[in-house]
Amino acid sequence: MIIKKYLVKDMNEAMTKIKNDLGIDAVIISSRKIRKPGIGGLLSKKVIEVTAAVDNSEKEDNDYGKIQNSTKEDSITALKKAMEKHSERAKNQEQKMALETSKPSYFQNAKEEKLLNEMQEMKNLISGFVKKSSEEENSVMLKLKNSDMNEEVIKELLTELQDGNEEDLKNIVKKHIKLSVPKENGVMVLVGPTGVGKTTTIAKLAGKFSLMEKKKVGLITVDTYRIGAVEQLRTYADIMNIPFSVVLTIKEMDQAINSMKDCDIILVDTTGRSSKNEMQISELRAFIERTHSQNIHLVLSCTTKDNDIKSIVSGYKKINFQNVIITKLDETTTYGSVINILKYTGKPISYFTTGQNVPDDIKTLTVEEISSLILGEDTVC
Ligand SMILES: Nc1nc2c(ncn2[C@@H]2O[C@H](COP(=O)(O)OP(=O)(O)O)[C@@H](O)[C@H]2O)c(=O)[nH]1
Ligand SMILES: [Mg+2]
Structure with missing residues (x-):
């Protein structure tokens, strides 16, 4: 010191x-x-x-x-x-x-201004991006709405949308399209409401199998309420020269199937039942169970209103169908209902029909073709 x-x-x-x-x-x-x-x-x-x-x-x-x-x-x-x-x-x-x-530059005036400018630029960039992506989302939304897709289904699809671009949307739509490879042997049953095109579809399928694929085909109808409908199918059976049976009781179902046991495929047409009438549905179910078929197709028209499709599907849930056939694609220009139907039924689509011509207007479409229809990139015919 x-x-x-x-x-x-x-x-x-x-x-x-x-x-x-x-x-x-x-x-x-x-x-x-x-x-x-x-x-x-x-x-x-x-x-x-x-x-x-x-x-x-x-x-x-x-x-x-x-x-x-x-x-x-x-x-x-x-x-x-x-x-x-x-x-x-x-x-x-x-x-x-x-x-x-190296102290933060916002403590110094000139640098502070520069930083503020940069922040503003970033803000503009972000808001531009948000605007762009919401515009993209809106255009996607519009596209799906225009296809008559159900709003709930649209919401579900939008949650999966990452980029909001066309390619992304198409991939998501494709992901939701489920198709089945139809089993074209044994007993095949078509059910569904009146007027959707069951009988016409049966005739188309009979033509495809017998005339084009040279299979042995049998036709059975339980369409007992409309004599005209029975005659309609009988006419096709006569033209194609294939066995035809009208079934009125459950017992007759056994006999009819038995009489066609040498057929490669037996097509069963049914009466259009009201999905609201549980009795009718239960009665139909009893007929179908007798066929022992695991190849049941619910036929729905894409021209049917969305709410009606919902209630039809819920009515037909009692019938344990494995596939869906969508008819009358030629009668509409919007195909969002395809996704709606897939959502409501939870079952894959086996066939699409595209007109009244027997046997030509029945198709199996690819996922690519269906997604193009839904997104308005293509039309039927
Ligand atoms: N435009 C069009 N009409 C069809 C199609 N399928 C059936 N139809 C018509 O729909 C009407 C009812 O058909 P039908 O087979 O009797 O229906 P079902 O009551 O379900 O058996 C008939 O006029 C058919 O020609 C289709 O794919 N496109
Ligand atoms: Mg019919």
């Missing part, structure tokens, strides 16, 4: 002197007003005596004067030490400055 006394006029002078003499680490221990020592001092003005001290271990390193009093080795060591200390301090100072300059 080095302790020194200073005689000064005021504290300012004391501070300057102490700083120069002992360095910035010095501390003032005491100060008092005194007259200068000696005879002259008695007449003079009072001065301030300030006592200051500094830790001399620190001071030693910086005190080059001390080197003069040491041996040569001591001097070299002390000098080296002092140099090291100096360079360490310089390094610390550099780091401190580096820290100062």
